[in-house]
Amino acid sequence: MDARTEAQPYAGLDPRLDxxxxxxxxxRTLEIVGEKWTILILREVWYGSSRFGDFERVLGCPRNLLSxxxxxxxxxxxxxxxxxxxxxxxSRPKYVITPKGMDLVPAVMGLLQWGDRYxxxxxxxxxxxxxxGCGAHVDAQIYCADGHxxxxxxxxxxxxxxxxxxPAD
Amino acid sequence: MDARTEAQPYAGLDPRLDxxxxxxxxxRTLEIVGEKWTILILREVWYGSSRFGDFERVLGCPRNLLSxxxxxxxxxxxxxxxxxxxxxxxSRPKYVITPKGMDLVPAVMGLLQWGDRYxxxxxxxxxxxxxxGCGAHVDAQIYCADGHxxxxxxxxxxxxxxxxxxPAD
DNA sequence: CTCCTGAGTTTACTTTCACATACTCAGCAA
DNA sequence: TTGCTGAGTATGTGAAAGTAAACTCAGGAG
Numbered sequence: 001m002d003a004r005t006e007a008q009p010y011a012g013l014d015p016r017l018d019x020x021x022x023x024x025x026x027x028r029t030l031e032i033v034g035e036k037w038t039i040l041i042l043r044e045v046w047y048g049s050s051r052f053g054d055f056e057r058v059l060g061c062p063r064n065l066l067s068x069x070x071x072x073x074x075x076x077x078x079x080x081x082x083x084x085x086x087x088x089x090x091s092r093p094k095y096v097i098t099p100k101g102m103d104l105v106p107a108v109m110g111l112l113q114w115g116d117r118y119x120x121x122x123x124x125x126x127x128x129x130x131x132x133g134c135g136a137h138v139d140a141q142i143y144c145a146d147g148h149x150x151x152x153x154x155x156x157x158x159x160x161x162x163x164x165x166x167p168a169d
Numbered sequence: 170m171d172a173r174t175e176a177q178p179y180a181g182l183d184p185r186l187d188x189x190x191x192x193x194x195x196x197r198t199l200e201i202v203g204e205k206w207t208i209l210i211l212r213e214v215w216y217g218s219s220r221f222g223d224f225e226r227v228l229g230c231p232r233n234l235l236s237x238x239x240x241x242x243x244x245x246x247x248x249x250x251x252x253x254x255x256x257x258x259x260s261r262p263k264y265v266i267t268p269k270g271m272d273l274v275p276a277v278m279g280l281l282q283w284g285d286r287y288x289x290x291x292x293x294x295x296x297x298x299x300x301x302g303c304g305a306h307v308d309a310q311i312y313c314a315d316g317h318x319x320x321x322x323x324x325x326x327x328x329x330x331x332x333x334x335x336p337a338d
Numbered sequence: 339c340t341c342c343t344g345a346g347t348t349t350a351c352t353t354t355c356a357c358a359t360a361c362t363c364a365g366c367a368a
Numbered sequence: 369t370t371g372c373t374g375a376g377t378a379t380g381t382g383a384a385a386g387t388a389a390a391c392t393c394a395g396g397a398g
Contacts, residue, residue, distance in 0.1 A: 015218040025284025049184040064335040067338035105321035107279025115194025124330035140275040144300035152274035161293035
């Protein structure tokens with residue numbers, strides 16, 4: 001049997017511990033990108049879309065939700081608005097990604113590679129990601145600050161500076 | 170000005186192109202882990218929880234949703250059920266992570282580190298992730314198959330084997 | 339002046355989701 | 369045989385999301 005089938009949780013927190021999970025960074029990120037359409041909008045931005053009509057057409061997202069999600073992403077500093085001007089038309093807004101938005105790339109790459117592995121069509125993925133320099137396939141990996149590649153099983157999670165217990169009732 | 174503020178989309182797809190996005194690996198992964206509570210359940214599994222009551226207590230998730238999410242995660246092969254037995258009680262089910270579930274770690278690490286960077290409390294994150302071997306902090310990074318660290322700006326996305334256009338109306 | 343276009347907003351309706359609460363069920367214990 | 373406990377299922381209500389269509393608004397084109 002594959003050794004990996006013996007995968008174990010990577011932290012040893014007592015599950016009876018009444019941790020306060022309200023300041024979890026995963027949950028806080030999901031408050032933004034966990035809404036439907038949001039990551040798909042970002043995907044289209046990375047693929048080159050920038051205009052309201054582009055998003056609407058390729059995603060099939062309702063206009064009111066698209067409008068709400070774009071506004072939220074701009075408020076959060078993940079996208080920024082600029083203007084573009086087609087010859088013969090007036091200036092219109094477009095949406096471009098910010099550095100804060102680009103910092104979501106590792107997370108989205110993680111989702112992408114899991115989907116490529118477990119949920120792709122038989123013939124393979126719809127899109128491939130390559131290193132612009134060398135053309136080799138890229139994916140998200142876990143590394144430690146000392147430069148070692150880290151297996152998921154070898155990650156341990158420990159309470160950090162903002163760790164709190166649930167307030168007593 | 171920081172060079173990173175000039176971040177550009179990493180693909181050059183024509184935004185007018187009527188791509189069929191129904192087989193996108195990101196979207197397919199989100200069908201599973203994009204539902205509320207699902208990633209938070211996985212987080213608790215990684216942190217050491219395995220029982221229905223543990224999840225309910227720490228997450229505050231409604232029981233019917235917790236039940237539905239756990240069933241889905243088992244059906245998808247991300248969790249598996251085993252049994253445990255407390256002395257003086259009958260056997261009860263518990264939930265353990267599978268290798269397929271562990272493969273979601275890079276994606277969740279990506280979400281975690283974005284939250285740590287942009288949405289943590291002033292004093293820092295609630296939890297820290299370390300390499301079990303050397304104790305150094307770990308995070309998700311993008312690497313290419315040739316072993317180069319890759320900046321998000323240097324990723325390009327190109328059509329893959331399952332790339333399709335939208336069926337004509 | 340009127341039409342056209344892209345980018346929205348508004349409205350009305352339907353469906354799904356979230357949440358709290360109550361209920362069930364199996365087996366150990368007393 | 370009654371109660372207790374963990375792990376669920378069932379249900380009722382309200383909020384949110386999805387859908388579709390109409391409407392607005394600014395400015396260039398004809």
